[in-house]
Structure formats: C-alpha cells, structure tokens
Amino acid sequence: MNALLAAALPVFTEGPSEVSSVTREANWFLENAFIIPLLPAISFLLILFFGKRMPKKGAEFGIAAVGIAFVLALITGAAWLDHRDNFDGQLSESPATGIEPAHDDHADDGHADDGHEDEGHEDEGEDEHAIGVVADDGSTSSDEVALAVEAEGDGHGEEGHAYVAVQNSTQWLQSGGIEFSAGTLVDGLSVMMLFVVTLISLLVHIYSTDYVSGDRRYTHFFAFLSLFTASMLFFVLSDNILQMIVGWELVGVCSFALIGHWWEEKPNSDAALKAFLTNRVGDVGLLVGMITLFFAAGGGQTFDTLSITNTINQGGVSHTALVVAAAALMAAVMSKSGQFILHTWLPDAMAGPTPVSALIHAATMVVAGIYMVARLYPVFWEGMQIPGSSINLLATVGAVTLVGAGLLAFVQTDIKKVLAYSTVSQLGYMAMALGVGAWTAAVFHLFTHAFFKANLFLGSGSVAHAVHSFDMKKDMGGMRTFMPQTYKTFIIGSVALAGVFPLAGFWSKDEILVGTGGWGIFGGTGGPGSYTFHLTMGMIGAALTAAYMTRCVYLTFHGEYRGGDHGHDDDHAHAHDDAAHHGDPHESGPRILYPLYILSGFSILIGLVNLPPGFQLVPESWQERFLHFIEPAGASYFPAVGHATPSWSLAIISSLIAFGGAGLAYWYYFVKVDGLARSTGQKLTELPNGLVTTNAWARAGHKVLVEKYYLDHLYTGIIAGATKGPIARAANWTNTHLIDGVVNTAGETAVRTGRQVYDKIDQGLIEGFINGSGRVSDATGQELRRINSGKVQNYAAILFAGAAILAGAFIVILAL
C-alpha cells in the first residue's frame, strides 16, 4: 500500500533539466571505500578485547590498521585522479530516484526491465541496486554525459570530462516507504579527507607510542584513537545525511573520551564535559537543519546527500526552507568547528594528551563542521545568498572568529592554547572562505592547515615531553639549544602557518583573500561576491597570525631557559620517567621526531598542489591541480561557483602585512625583551614597562583578552545564573501557591470522599466479598493439601488412577 501511495505522489526530481553526476560503477577502490573506515573500527574492537595481552599493549593493532587504511586511501586517491579525467562509464540515474518506490509496483517492473534491455546496460551484479541504476526509458547514458559536459562548460572544466562522484550504497532498512540506506560517497572532497585523516592519524599513532608510553590507560588510549579515526572516516564517506549525523556524534563521543583521558584531575574531566555539552548545543542545530533538509529537499523520502544537494541546486526548494536549514546548520558548524561564540570548548580541550590535540583539534574533528558545509554547499549557497552579495552570516561569523581568536592567542601562556586559538582563527578563515563563495580555497586551506597545525601541535608536545609543562613563560625558553630538531620543524610549521611564500599556508591563505572578491580597486576580482569587509578582516588575521606565532616561537625556543629550578607541574602523567628527565631537557626520540619531519615536509610542499592560474613561473598543466581534482565543478549537485582571478598585487600586499605583523612581534620580543633580559640578566617574558602596564586602555584591552571576552562568564555566570535564579524562584512560588493549593484541595476532597467510600462500599460490600473468597479458598486449600503428601508413590498412584480413568473413558467412547 505504501508503495502505491508513494508512487501516486509526484516524483519531485524528475525533469528535463536533470543531470546526474553519480555513478555506481567505477574502480574497485572507489566503490569499496567503506573498507577504509572499517579497518580502524575492527582495530578498535581488537584493542578493546585483546589489546592488553599484546606485546605492545594494543598499539600494533592501531598502527597496522591505520597504516593499511592510509595505503588504501593513497590507492583510492590515485584511482580518483584517474577516474576524474578518464571516466566515461555509465552514470546513475539521479540519486533522488533511488528511493522511487515505483519499482515495487508490478506494472512498473516490466517497464523498467524493458528500458534495461533496450539500452543494453551491463549492470548485472548491481541489480540489487536496480532502483538506483535504472535509467529512464528514452535517455541513454551518452545523452547524460553530454549534458554533464555541457554543464561543466558553464562551470570551470576545460578537460572535457565531467566530474562524476562514485556512490555505493545499500539498503539498511525500509520503513513506511522511506528507504534508509547506508553507503559511501567518494568524490574529490572525501578522497582528500581520507588522505588527510589517515596520514595524520598514522603519524599520531606512531608519535603516541612514545608520548603516552607507560600511561596507565595506554591501551584504552589507542582503542579510542582507532575509534576516533574510524568515526571521522565514516563521517567523511557518508552518502546520506542520516549517516553524517551518526558520524558527527561518534566523533563527538570520541573527543569526549580522549579529552578526558586523564579524568582523575577535575579540570580535565571538566574540559571533556564542556566540549561535549557545547557540542550538544550545536547538535540540536544539526538535527533541526538535517530534518529541515529531509523534508524540504528530500521530499520526506530520502536522506541521500547527493539527491538533496541536487534538488536544491536545481532550484527545487523554497528559499525560506534553505534559510532555516542553513541557519540551523550554522549552529552545528559554530560548535563543532569552534566558531565564535561557541568556540570556548576548543582551547579547554587542550586538557587532552597532545597527540589527541593534534589529531582532533587541529586536523580532523574540528574540520567536520567545515566539511559538512562543503558537502552540503548548495544549502548555504542559496540559503545565505552567497553569490553577488557582500555580507552574510557564515562569512561574517568566520571573519569575526578569525580576528577574535587571533587576538586571544596573544595573551596565552600555555603553548597549546596559543595553537588552539590559532586553530580557531584558521577555522574562521575556512568558514569565511566558504561564506564568500571560495569553496576550493576553504577546502584547500583545510588541507594545508591540517599538516602544519599537526606539525605545530606535535612539536609543542615534543617540547612538553622534555620540560613536563605547557607553560611557555614559566618552564620554557631557550629550547632551541636543547631541542634543535624540534625547533627546526616548529619554525617550518610556524612559517607555513604565518603564510610566508612559498610554504603551504601562503597559497591557501592567499586564495581565500582573493576569493573574497574584495580586491576590486587593484584588479584581480571576479569572485562570487564582493566581500571587502571580509578581505580586510582576512588581512588583519594574516598579520595577527604571523605576530602571535613569532611570540610563541620566542617564548618557547629563544631567550633563556626558565624551567628546571622549580618543581615539575606534571599535568601530563609522566611521573614514571621523571627521574630520567631530571636535569636539562633533551631532544625527543625518533618516534616523535620522524612524524615531525614528515609533517614539516608536507608543510613546505603541499601548497604547490594548487598553484594559482596566474602563476606564470610554471607550466599551465601544473596550475590548479587541487581545484581540478577536488572541486565538483559542473557536477549537478554543486552550485556554479565562480572563481576569482588571483592578483600579484594582493599576494604581495598580504605578504607584506604578514611580514609587518611578524616584524612588530619580532621587534618587541627578539629585540626589546631579549635585549633588556640580556642587559639586566633577568629572565623576562614581557617588558616591565610595556604598553599594557603604562596605558589604561591597553590594560583594559588586555584584561578583556585574558578573560576571553568574558564569554565563559556569560555562559556560566550570566546565562546559567540568570536562568537558574528566576526559574527556581518562579518554580518555588508556583509550587507553594498554585500547586500546593490544588494539591491540598484535592487532598481534602479525596479524604472526605474516601471516608464515605470506605464506610459504605469498602467495609460493606468489598470487604465481604474479599473475605468470602478468602474463606472459600482457605477451605479448599485445607482439603486439597491432604493430597499433597510429599510422597512420590502417592503421586504415582494418582497418576496411574488418572491414566486408568482416561483409558476407561477411552474404551467407553470407542464402544459407543
């Protein structure tokens, strides 16, 4: 019945303009990408059950699984590169028809089969997915390819090959005509994420074998690293929004477990709770947004990501619905990706072990929000009205975040918190880039940022491993003489983050600035909008980034060593090898250094994968490789994003601004502070007569920054406090006056009624009946208990007597 009912409804995705950009038949690795998240998931179970019995306490499972997953991700990436340029197989019918229940109908079945044979499609073995694969009667696949290529012509393609995502899904369950499927969606974006997540996770695994060695929950730690990797991979491969929600929540749970890894100390478990609860706030938005999308764009029938984005992209969804969905999803992005004003959990999350910070809070988990926006981009493209405008919520939140968090990084004394705010700031860049329509720039920045930020986090962990503290001002300084290798890699990471030519950060940051389209006066524009305000914020952010990284490098590695002469603030559970570390700190071991070398290499080189088109120093075929392979240009599920033309003037000016920021910080720390420290022989970290101490305005500003814009006060003190008090008072008043009155009256009435009922009905009628039945059963029992003698032979006698009676009855009946 359901099938008939649904078939009667108009199938909302069918129309002449429909262009499908999905296939179900491609390279084996692209079709079977689900193996990649499966491996760490299996490793999680193995570690959980057998980890403690293994010689390496379970770490070998994690490293092996993630290592194989990394190799598979590489092969999948290579397969994707080939697929992107050379795929000319058969396209699926629009994914939205994947749920078209008409095929349950017998009448339609024959029709569909006819279409099959006419076209001679060879999809045996895929017949279980026939509902998705069957093409319409007339349209042949070559028509669809032609359409797709045509669409690409409008977009950005010049190679002539359409961008075709690979989807492989299977039905999970069916209920009420809605098919819940589970599957993988492989396109450039997910392939890139597979590479980033598996590589960084592998390096973090190797790093952790040294960093958390001897920890009391070593096995547990590796189990959760595996589970975390699996959840993130599951999330980026999901082909429907339901699966995305599951992956999103799994990632959140794992971050909770890992941030609170050392939960014996109150601040750590508080930080874990804060991360979890703040994320819950956003998760409500995620749910609301996804439900809106399900009904508005999925027609209440499908959760499939591609069919939803397809429908939106073809203009099949009302603007109001998209505004609601985009705003609700914004809340999710703000909490998960640490955007202002829900970013407060992220710096606190530094309570977790450093490898976790690198994995979760730099490279993978926090980019889940960015990834979600990139994946569901048409929702934001239409909902936020990105093209042709100059301001929108997403871009503005990103811009405010990037400057606000950049400022906060200046007042931190904890090296990891500097990096945490830096992460928030860079996530602001990504959100802003998405908001201004520079999709590729945002994804590219996500890509490059993952490497240099993981590099910096692991580097800070290496330092902390040596000095047993994260406090730059108290316990560090002069580390470059003790740890020259860590110093070099940290410098490379900082320079890449600051955006210095030609390291990774330069290319992606410049692309974002170009993408704002705000550089109109000097030429070099043509982005989707003209976001001048956001360009300005991006410039300020570039200067701030360079400056706070200079400060961080000075406080950690330069000046004089300030630690060693007081007790270790060992928040980092390494008490067992304290003895070995007494005396001067020393360089970390190879399992910590090699990941740093690898990440440094990536930090230097990875920016070259997306050289801008105007970069005349290299042949044209080297330019915009990333854009070509990652951006779904011309795909039916992706909006026609315009691309800004890069400009030399902007690149030079933004570099100058970054150098200006770094120079200012250099002048303050390396020249003034260092000079004063040398001349007085003191161990200084700030000037004693600096602006903050002499100028009232500067002092006030400093205070605001130290108090983190009072956001924590706002949340716990004002919002929680203000709601707690009045609600409690109102509840009390209601309780005493309203509810008590009702209750008392009801009680008195009940007592009076009850008395009457008791006297008349209860005592008279019911009592008699009950006592009567009691007496009857008592008497019966007294009689019957005599049979129950406890003697087996009596029972046997009764049994035989019964059998004899039955036999007699049987004979009598037969005789009759």
Added chain:
Amino acid sequence: MLLNQFLLLAAALFCIGVYGVLVRKNGMLVLMSVELILNAVNINLVAFGALTDDVGGEVFALFTIAVAAAEVGIGLAIVLLMYRNRRSIDLSEADLMKG
C-alpha cells in the same frame, strides 16, 4: 499367532511393575519396577510390530530401551544422593514436598 500370549505377558509384567512402583518402599525396587513397566511396553511394541510386519515396532522398542537407559542413570543418581544425604532409601520417609 501368539499375539494374545504376548499381550497377556505384557499386561502381567505391567501390573507387577505398577504394583512395585506404588507399594515398595525401597527406591531401588521402585526403579526396577519402572523397568518392568517399560519392558512390558517393549513387548507390546515388538509384538504388534511383528503382527503388522512393520519394523516400526522394533525401532520404537529400541528408542524406549535407549531412553530407559538414560532414565535409569538419573534414577540411580537420585537414589544414590538420597542415600548419601539420609542414610536410607526408604521412599515413605521422603516427604519434603509435603504441602
């Protein structure tokens, strides 16, 4: 056909068995009486099987023997435990289940 004689023998054995089960106080003897009952049934099964020229009777008899073996095993175990606990296998004293 000797059917009647077999049936009479079986009936006699059955009655002796039932008498033994109901009357004897000794647990061992009760168990042996149970065996008598079962074998009476076996005789009936084989006799009727031979009459109708059907191996089903013999097969059922075999099943009965197998089940009886298991039953005796359990029965002996119960009697043995009873003896260990009470130093007696007198069934008339065993009335713990009295209501």
